[in-house]
Amino acid sequence: MEExxxxxxxxxxxxxxxxxTQDEMVQTFFAMVKFLGSYDADTYRRxxxxxxxxCQGRGCLQHLQRILAGKLREVGVQIDPDKLLPRxxxxxxxxxxxxxxxxEAVEL
Amino acid sequence: xxxEIDKRIYEHPILKFERRRPVYILFEDKRIKAYENETVAxxxxxxxxxxxxxxxxxxxxxxxxxxxxxxxxxxxxVNGVPHVRTCITPVEDGMTVEFEHGHDxxxxxxxxxxxxxxxNIEYDVVIIGSGPAGxxxxxxxxxxxxxxxxxxQSPVLGGQLIKQTHKFFGTKESFAGTRGVDIAxxxxxxxxxxxxxxxxxxxxxxxxxxxxxxxxxxxxxxxLGKYNLLNLKGKSYVIATGAMERxxxxxxxxxxxxxxxxxxxxxMNVFGIRPAEEPLIIGAGNVGVIIAYQAAQAGIKVKAxxxxxxxTAAYLVHAAKIRRMGIPILMRHTVQEAYGNGKVEGATVYxxxxxxxxxxxxxxxxxxxxxxxxxGLTPSVEVLDLMGAQxxxxxxLGGYVPLRTPFLETTVSNVFVAGxxxxxxxxxxxxxxxxxxxxxxxxxxxxxNDKVEKERKNAVEWLDMFRSSPHYAxxxxxxxxxxxxx
Numbered sequence: 338m339e340e341x342x343x344x345x346x347x348x349x350x351x352x353x354x355x356x357x358t359q360d361e362m363v364q365t366f367f368a369m370v371k372f373l374g375s376y377d378a379d380t381y382r383r384x385x386x387x388x389x390x391x392c393q394g395r396g397c398l399q400h401l402q403r404i405l406a407g408k409l410r411e412v413g414v415q416i417d418p419d420k421l422l423p424r425x426x427x428x429x430x431x432x433x434x435x436x437x438x439x440x441e442a443v444e445l
Numbered sequence: 446x447x448x449e450i451d452k453r454i455y456e457h458p459i460l461k462f463e464r465r466r467p468v469y470i471l472f473e474d475k476r477i478k479a480y481e482n483e484t485v486a487x488x489x490x491x492x493x494x495x496x497x498x499x500x501x502x503x504x505x506x507x508x509x510x511x512x513x514x515x516x517x518x519x520x521x522x523v524n525g526v527p528h529v530r531t532c533i534t535p536v537e538d539g540m541t542v543e544f545e546h547g548h549d550x551x552x553x554x555x556x557x558x559x560x561x562x563x564x565n566i567e568y569d570v571v572i573i574g575s576g577p578a579g580x581x582x583x584x585x586x587x588x589x590x591x592x593x594x595x596x597x598q599s600p601v602l603g604g605q606l607i608k609q610t611h612k613f614f615g616t617k618e619s620f621a622g623t624r625g626v627d628i629a630x631x632x633x634x635x636x637x638x639x640x641x642x643x644x645x646x647x648x649x650x651x652x653x654x655x656x657x658x659x660x661x662x663x664x665x666x667x668x669l670g671k672y673n674l675l676n677l678k679g680k681s682y683v684i685a686t687g688a689m690e691r692x693x694x695x696x697x698x699x700x701x702x703x704x705x706x707x708x709x710x711x712x713m714n715v716f717g718i719r720p721a722e723e724p725l726i727i728g729a730g731n732v733g734v735i736i737a738y739q740a741a742q743a744g745i746k747v748k749a750x751x752x753x754x755x756x757t758a759a760y761l762v763h764a765a766k767i768r769r770m771g772i773p774i775l776m777r778h779t780v781q782e783a784y785g786n787g788k789v790e791g792a793t794v795y796x797x798x799x800x801x802x803x804x805x806x807x808x809x810x811x812x813x814x815x816x817x818x819x820x821g822l823t824p825s826v827e828v829l830d831l832m833g834a835q836x837x838x839x840x841x842l843g844g845y846v847p848l849r850t851p852f853l854e855t856t857v858s859n860v861f862v863a864g865x866x867x868x869x870x871x872x873x874x875x876x877x878x879x880x881x882x883x884x885x886x887x888x889x890x891x892x893x894n895d896k897v898e899k900e901r902k903n904a905v906e907w908l909d910m911f912r913s914s915p916h917y918a919x920x921x922x923x924x925x926x927x928x929x930x931x
Contacts, residue, residue: 349695395517396689398823421838430650431530
């Protein structure tokens with residue numbers, strides 16, 4: 338097939354909201370382990386940006402966990418899957434900014 | 446002038462699509478015809494628009510993935526308001542809809558002022574989710590005389606039942622032989638019988654739970670720019686948030702046209718719109734083959750259904766049905782990449798051996814205009830996580846699920862879970878779980894009602910019976926891992 342050679346290859350996207358590719362996730366993993374020496378899901382979330390977007394991990398959390406656990410397994414570290422849940426915080430949905438603004442609540 | 450594209454289905458063997466008054470919306474200066482009961486995303490799809498935005502970092506074209514308000518890929522600028530979830534926003538005449546160009550370099554500056562009405566309301570039971578589980582729970586709670594709130598982010602009640610046109614299996618109690626769409630109608634009608642007790646909040650998204658104040662914060666979109674901010678306090682909660690379709694990572698997996706199979710089902714069966722003409726379905730489980738069949742009913746020619754496993758996990762009845770229709774099911778096949786310029790134009794698939802390794806030289810290019818992923822669901826436990834419920838990874842149940850007692854109470858007292866959020870199963874089991882959770886939610890806070898208590902006992906017995914079939918052995922095994930004694 339001739340056209341095959343000219344084909345443009347798309348990246349494999351892990352996190353659609355923050356636009357993070359599989360390769361970037363893997364690079365972030367190595368950077369995290371090398372420079373921070375830690376490998377918990379929360380650090381991985383903060384460094385990679387996955388699970389921090391609009392959907393709050395509804396689409397990418399499974400992949401973050403899969404990559405983290407998989408890469409750790411490669412270097413002989415077993416991690417308890419229950420520990421792969423990053424901490425969740427509100428808001429769980431995109432919220433219009435003006436919605437949370439309360440003009441009467443200025444006093445501290 | 447070019448021919449106007451209309452992907453709407455006008456003839457369907459079992460569904461009749463009621464389209465209300467036609468209206469017009471403006472998409473990037475193009476006038477698009479829509480109907481009042483359609484969402485913005487559906488109207489765009491009907492007009493052949495499958496790209497909704499450019500991605501945040503790489504400015505790649507993107508289109509919606511889940512169509513049920515979970516994934517954020519349908520966010521657009523509507524009437525000047527940025528980041529609007531178009532898949533759950535109903536169309537209004539004269540609406541302007543624009544591409545969203547990333548979302549990182551722009552302050553949200555809506556052209557119209559925001560009106561917010563703040564409400565603090567107390568209920569006996571607050572239920573999140575109006576699917577089979579949530580509505581069943583609401584009915585039980587209201588029957589006992591409790592004051593109930595039901596929140597759903599969708600403008601319509603019924604959850605995902607409203608797109609299930611296949612007849613259910615099972616027994617009389619599980620509505621065997623009835624289509625999901627009809628079960629949804631029955632549940633909604635029953636809820637209406639209790640309208641003195643049940644307050645329905647459609648188009649309402651729960652955004653947080655604050656443990657110290659014990660307040661659930663949610664906001665209801667009345668129309669764009671007009672919101673109700675709800676601080677809800679429930680004596681008990683039933684969390685029936687359902688599940689989210691899983692995605693698959695492969696090159697090109699974000700091209701417009703790649704979507705969850707359930708999203709395609711929503712477009713086909715709820716709105717009567719063909720999401721693609723010649724799609725490829727990945728995953729030959731029950732969802733994959735049922736949707737292939739429903740696609741054929743909608744006049745869509747499914748190119749193939751592929752699955753990496755050697756044997757289909759679907760009921761043989763369903764698989765045989767689509768084989769008879771001439772839709773190829775390729776087992777031991779998986780996708781290598783999707784290609785196309787700005788949208789899916791094809792996919793390369795290959796065969797795998799017993800150890801899931803690629804068989805060299807087995808690559809095949811298939812020309813398609815859509816990829817529908819039916820690769821499983823993940824329970825949506827975000828709210829439960831915020832509430833502090835203990836969550837455990839149980840692959841048999843679909844992923845991270847909360848621990849629960851036999852009456853479905855989580856480790857947080859008076860917080861119950863029901864439906865797919867507790868374990869990926871079926872609508873029939875979700876209804877039974879809803880009954881148990883709804884009944885427990887009121888019985889736990891002091892309501893007494895023999896009928897409700899009896900109904901709960903029946904539901905528990907029915908579930909035990911249902912899950913004792915060998916087909917559900919795996920789920921039963923999974924449930925053992927999350928069961929705690931109350």
